[in-house]
Structure formats: structure tokens, C-alpha cells
Amino acid sequence: MRRITCLCSALIIFVLVSHAEAWKHFWRGKWFHKKLESSSINTHFPPDQWFEQKLDHFDVVNSKNWKQRYHTNDTFFEGDGPVFLMIGGEGEASPKWMVQGMWIEWAKKFNALCFQLEHRYYGKSHPTKNMSTKNLKYLSSEQALADLAYFIEAKKKELKLSHNKWIVFGGSYPGSLAAWFRLKYPHLAHGAVASSAPLFAKINFKEYLGVVTNALETTQQSSQCTAAIEQATTALEDEIQSSSCCKTMEKLFSLCDPLDVTNKLDVANLFETLAGNFEGVVQYNKDNREFKGANITIDVLCDMMTDPKLGSPLARYAAVNNVLLGTTGEKCLDFKYDKFLKDMRSTDWNSSASEGGRQWTYQTCTEFGYYQSSDLEDQPFGKRFPIEFSIRQCSDIFGGKFNYKLLKNAVARTNFIYGGLGLKLDRTVFPNGSVDPWSALGITSNSTGNVAIFIQGTAHCADMYPPSLKDSLELTGARNVIESHLRSWISID
């Protein structure tokens, strides 16, 4: 996931200015949550507003404050209507969500007041001078939930909203925050819509590649597609082990630097990036966003992988890579581990890693894991990026003593304080898409009393995007179910 969230969409400006950088991380498949959006929308966005927030909610002696960004849309609000709060996540909170998206359609119907609160440490919400490892100690989901609580409490007073029902929304990591907020602060949130929420923290999220593999097998080419990827991976391995390596490969895959096969970290990074080409496309398959490259669906990738006109399976794998490089405007494929580290180690707010890469990696190292390793047996992308590769990145980037045992404790703690998949919540819905790899960590059955809304054929957070005439019946049906829940929460006292 270095992958991205529904709500964490990038600003238009961001799309135009740092498009390439954002996508680079995105396709590397390491964060689940950078959603790029349509740049065709032509409206005014609400201005940035700033909320005086506490730095440390768990230390009464610490009286430091900072300014947290938020947005408001009060156009549809009527006196006793509900208040909708969109939870920001591991990327910049785009004001674009304040004028579009399914929740805005619902705000119109229910006369809701809409807020969006940016997550601490992302976007323009900077609690500390920089992102040094020491300063990142105030970055956690628990602090973020408390930020939301203080925000709601303050707005209730300021705007006399104590009788209005607050509903929280979020997708992906913010989807988890929505559910956890309802769990921890039930007196502040009357209901929650937790889309594509990965609620179960796990160090080795090897199942991710399993869902990617299954999704590729749902295409017309079915198992031929994954078989071709497997052949390409084998050919790549042969190539790396041959004495003639690597001039041909460097050219074929448009690598930025010469490949030194004795550098296992570079090789790991390369294999992970190539798998990431497929992960990114599966995760955001047909989700209605408009962006350059949106027409690259899993069908397109599998058409390419099974097209003999493109040459050997290895050549087709390279062709996929080059098409995706083209959509990001990158001239070559960066795979050097050292370069990646240099980028991730910068602590400046104006560095490219501050777009979320450094912060989200910190959260994975200290709270969630979620590493999409190559450790699953039954997947075609090779075995070159095992869990150890992800874990060493924690120490390499943040310094200190991260290891499997430490991460195990961190992840166990997260599941302990939030309940993992044992979570039982009323007035909370959990939409999940059948081809969303993250749903493997989400609540997908009604059996525990939770309401799981399964959306056949869609990927990550599809239910949150603006409705379109092209939407499937399943997606429209799922939105109607969510709406009927909202209606019942809002009308019951």
C-alpha cells in the first residue's frame, strides 16, 4: 500500500506538479492509499482552515499545540441535519472530496454539514518542525483518533452542534480509523462508514499477492495470464544468474542504473517494483477515477501478458513495465535501494518522502506491518522480496533496533487495543470489494453482528467515488444499502 486511500486523495495541484513522484510510490505498490483524482472537475474548493490541536493527547503535562488543517462544506446543511466527518489518512487531504464523492451526494439528501480533518503528519498538518525519528513519536493512530475527538468536541461547542448526529467516513486506513473511532468514542460518533478497512494488523501480509493473483485470473485469459507472469519471473531469474547479465535486461526494463546482481537489496527492490506494476492496477481497477493511465485495467495487463506479438513472456513483462512508466512520466525505472533509502530518510517537510512515504512507513513499522511480501507459495512474482526485506527497511530508514520480534509486539498491541477482526460494532458498515486485496484484512461477513457489504467486481474504496452511469449494478446496489443504513441511523433517536 505504500498504497493509498479514498479520502486521501491528492490535490489537483499535486497531480499536476508531483504526478510522477506520487505514482512512483504508488506503482511500487507500497502504499495503499494515494488516490489520484479527476483533474477535469471545474469548481471552487473550500479554503484551508486551521484547528488548534494538542501535540500529545496522552501526556497532560505536555501543553504544546499545533495547527491541523480541515475543510468545511456547509452548503447543504440545515439546522438539525447530521454532521459528516471525513477522516484524513496517509496522504494529503484533498479539498476535492469536499465537493464530490458519494458522501457529498448523501450530504445533499440528508442536509448534512461536512467536515474533513487532515491526519496529523500528512499534507499540511505538521505537528513538529520536521519528521526526524524522534519527532515521529507523536504519529500514531491513537493520537489521530484523539485529534478527531478534540475536533468534534470543539466544533460542537463552537457551532452549537451537540444535538446533531455525527457520522464518520473513511476508506482504507481511514476506514479503519472510522471503525476504531466508533469503538473508542461512541459518544461522539453516532455511526461509521468504514470502506475497505484493513482492521487486522499483520506483519507479513503475504495474502495480498494471493488476491492480486486471483484478480488476474478473473480476466478472460484466466490462468494463462499468471502462467505468463511466472514464466517471465523464471526467465528473469535465469537472466540474473547468467554470466551475460545484465545489459539486455537493463535495456528491456528501462532501468535507470546498471544492475549489480550481487546487490540483493537492489534485486529485491526490482522484483518488488515489477510485482507492484500489477498490484497497483488491481487495487484501483475500474474505480471511476479519471487520471492518465486509468484505462490500464487488469484486462489490459493480461491482454499484454498473453500476446505473443509482444515477444517472450519476459519481453511482455517488460512491455507492461514500460507502459506503466509511461503513465507516470518516468523515463526509467529506479530500483536502487540506496536511492530509495536516501529519499525515505529525509526529514524535511518539503522532501518528496513527506508526501506520505516516510510517515506511512513509520506507521507500518510501529503499528501495522501490512508488508506485501513475496512469501506466499502460490503466486507468480518470484520470491525475492521476503518479509525480512521489509523489516530491515524500518531500521534502515528510522535507525534503531527494529526486528521481527519488535514488530510482532507492535502489531499484537494494535490488534489488542482495537480488537482486530473480533471488533463488534453497531451502526457501522464495512463495504469491501471482491477484487480489493485489502479486503483480506477486513470484516467481510455479517456473522458477528457487523454489517459487511460485499461489492462484486470492484476494488479498493470504489463505493466512495462519485457515482457514474458506468457503475455496475452491484456497486450501485451497495451504495443503496449504505444509504439505507445512514437513513436509519439518522432517523432513530
Ligand SMILES: *[C@@H]1O[C@H](CO)[C@@H](O)[C@H](O)[C@H]1NC(C)=O
Ligand atoms: C459543497 O459541495 C457542493 C457540491 O459539489 C458545491 O456545489 C458547493 O460549492 C460546496 N460548498 C462549499 C462551501 O464548498
Ligand SMILES: *[C@@H]1O[C@H](CO)[C@@H](O)[C@H](O)[C@H]1NC(C)=O
Ligand atoms: C528536527 O527538529 C528538531 C526540533 O523539533 C531539531 O532539534 C532537529 O535539529 C531537527 N532535525 C533536523 C535534521 O533538521
Ligand SMILES: *[C@@H]1O[C@H](CO)[C@@H](O)[C@H](O)[C@H]1NC(C)=O
Ligand atoms: C490509454 O489512453 C491513452 C491516451 O490517454 C492512449 O494513448 C493509450 O493507448 C490507451 N491505452 C489503452 C491500453 O487503451
Ligand SMILES: *[C@@H]1O[C@H](CO)[C@@H](O)[C@H](O)[C@H]1NC(C)=O
Ligand atoms: C526545503 O526547505 C529547506 C529549508 O527549510 C531548504 O533549505 C531546502 O532547500 C528545501 N528543499 C527543497 C527541495 O525545496
Ligand SMILES: *[C@@H]1O[C@H](CO)[C@@H](O)[C@H](O)[C@H]1NC(C)=O
Ligand atoms: C449484510 O447485511 C446487509 C443488509 O444490512 C446485506 O445487504 C449484505 O449483503 C450482507 N452482507 C453479507 C456479506 O452477507
Ligand SMILES: CC(=O)N[C@H]1CO[C@H](CO)[C@@H](O)[C@@H]1O
Ligand atoms: C477479497 C475478499 O476477501 N473479498 C471478500 C469480500 O467479502 C465477501 C463476503 O462478504 C467475500 O466473499 C470476499 O471474498
